[in-house]
Amino acid sequence: MTLLRTLLIIFLIAVYGLTACATSKSRHYSSNVVQYLYPNQKRPIKTPEIPVLSLPLNVGIAFVPETTRNHRTLTEVNKADLMKEASTHFKQYDFVKSIEIIPSPYLTQKGSFANLDQIRTMFGIDVIVLLSYDQTRFTDEGLASITYWTIIGAYLVPGEKNDTHTMVDATVYDIKSRKMLFRAPGTSHIKSSSTPVNLSEQVRKDSLEGFKLASQQLVINLEEQLKQFKEKVKEAPQDYQIIHKPGYTGGGSLDISFLIFIILLGGIWLWISYRKV
Amino acid sequence: MDILPKSIKSPIPIWTTLILGLSIISYASPQISSALIYDRAAIFQGEIWRLITSHLVHFTPLHLINNLIAFGIAGWIIENRGYQHFVPLCLLMAFFITVSLIVMKPNMIYYGGLSGLASGSIYYLALLGLRESPPWRLVCIVTLFFIPIKIVLEIEINQSIFAYSQPFTIMPHSHIIGCLVALILFLVYSDTANS
Numbered sequence: 341m342t343l344l345r346t347l348l349i350i351f352l353i354a355v356y357g358l359t360a361c362a363t364s365k366s367r368h369y370s371s372n373v374v375q376y377l378y379p380n381q382k383r384p385i386k387t388p389e390i391p392v393l394s395l396p397l398n399v400g401i402a403f404v405p406e407t408t409r410n411h412r413t414l415t416e417v418n419k420a421d422l423m424k425e426a427s428t429h430f431k432q433y434d435f436v437k438s439i440e441i442i443p444s445p446y447l448t449q450k451g452s453f454a455n456l457d458q459i460r461t462m463f464g465i466d467v468i469v470l471l472s473y474d475q476t477r478f479t480d481e482g483l484a485s486i487t488y489w490t491i492i493g494a495y496l497v498p499g500e501k502n503d504t505h506t507m508v509d510a511t512v513y514d515i516k517s518r519k520m521l522f523r524a525p526g527t528s529h530i531k532s533s534s535t536p537v538n539l540s541e542q543v544r545k546d547s548l549e550g551f552k553l554a555s556q557q558l559v560i561n562l563e564e565q566l567k568q569f570k571e572k573v574k575e576a577p578q579d580y581q582i583i584h585k586p587g588y589t590g591g592g593s594l595d596i597s598f599l600i601f602i603i604l605l606g607g608i609w610l611w612i613s614y615r616k617v
Numbered sequence: 618m619d620i621l622p623k624s625i626k627s628p629i630p631i632w633t634t635l636i637l638g639l640s641i642i643s644y645a646s647p648q649i650s651s652a653l654i655y656d657r658a659a660i661f662q663g664e665i666w667r668l669i670t671s672h673l674v675h676f677t678p679l680h681l682i683n684n685l686i687a688f689g690i691a692g693w694i695i696e697n698r699g700y701q702h703f704v705p706l707c708l709l710m711a712f713f714i715t716v717s718l719i720v721m722k723p724n725m726i727y728y729g730g731l732s733g734l735a736s737g738s739i740y741y742l743a744l745l746g747l748r749e750s751p752p753w754r755l756v757c758i759v760t761l762f763f764i765p766i767k768i769v770l771e772i773e774i775n776q777s778i779f780a781y782s783q784p785f786t787i788m789p790h791s792h793i794i795g796c797l798v799a800l801i802l803f804l805v806y807s808d809t810a811n812s
Contacts, residue, residue: 395726396724396726434657434658434726435726437724584727584785589676589725589726589727589728589785589786590718590722590725590727590728590785590786590787590788590791591675591676591680591728591729591730591732591785591786591787591788592672592684592714592728592729592730592731592732592733592734592735592787592788592791592792593680593683593684593730593732593785593787593788594683594684594687594732594735594736595683595787596683597767598683598687598736598767599683599686599687601760601763601767602686602687602690602691602735602739603686603690605690605694605739605756605760606690606693606694608752608753608756609694609753609756612752612753612756
């Protein structure tokens, strides 16, 4: 009878353990460019004008405020690092004069274009690169999690399986005309495992790694989109007006005073040549 | 009845005509002008012909006409009088003007225009004219004073004295380099001739 009771207890523990293996937790973090720019759906959306791009451009780069304000996954330092990485790729283009990294506090929740206009005035930028993200983390307990019952297993056996899906999206807007110029995404998928004790630390690492990998892909896509945009501007001049700021294009040019002088010079030479004859 | 005296009716100034012709063709064809223009990024990517060809590119009809008249007159007189070294002069001016723009104007991405070559050619013409008899010599002396004064005024005012509306920034810098190259070439060849 005692043996039967012991077997029953072991069976129940095993059933509980296996059920526990199927436990899944997920967390979702995001910042949304549409919610930031068009927060009031009832208000009619203003049609974008034809953008006037004054080259070389002063570009700003910023992270869109998080949709869930109390649950952030990226710190200001992480954001600054990612923005620096993206900005270096913009700097290499001759049509970009400067690139300003705009700290998150300058972007207000649901700030819309009114907020972008403020930033435009404050930082003297023409175009802004709005970075938004979407990250979902899944944590599942694997079969090895049964060893947690030994307590030591919870410290030594990595039975937590983590999945981190990240998408970073860069949307480039001409602020004045409110026209989206182009966009580029970057995605990543990180898999890892950890013990329950260092689960949160591992998840944080995965999260940051996910952002880094997604950003690397974003930069590659961004370069491609930039090239395509340059071609698009050439092919559809009716959609984009390009003007050049002083000094961007130089011309060797002679004015009317010089012209009069050289014409006089030519005239005198002709006259002298006549006289000789 | 012949209008021009025999001394002027020498064969067509080949080099001047060639440069004027190429400038007109380049202006007429956007594809050609985009392949020839001074494009800082493209030069750094190895398209070094732009160092020479950029001077054939013009941005507006007035820009083209003004430069063609100035260069045309200067080149015509130089070739007609049989002054030597006009081709090396043009090549050296073209090269040094663009190289100096690369070094001294890093924020300038595009450049075009014959004016640097025109200014230098006029200066070269005036320098060689010092060896001629009056009154042409006197005219050349006036020219040698006029050009530097004009360039200084351009730099001071930061644009052409009687500026017309243009979609680019006028670069008096190229006029200075053109004249300096002309002066150096004149001095080098004078020394060689003397020795």
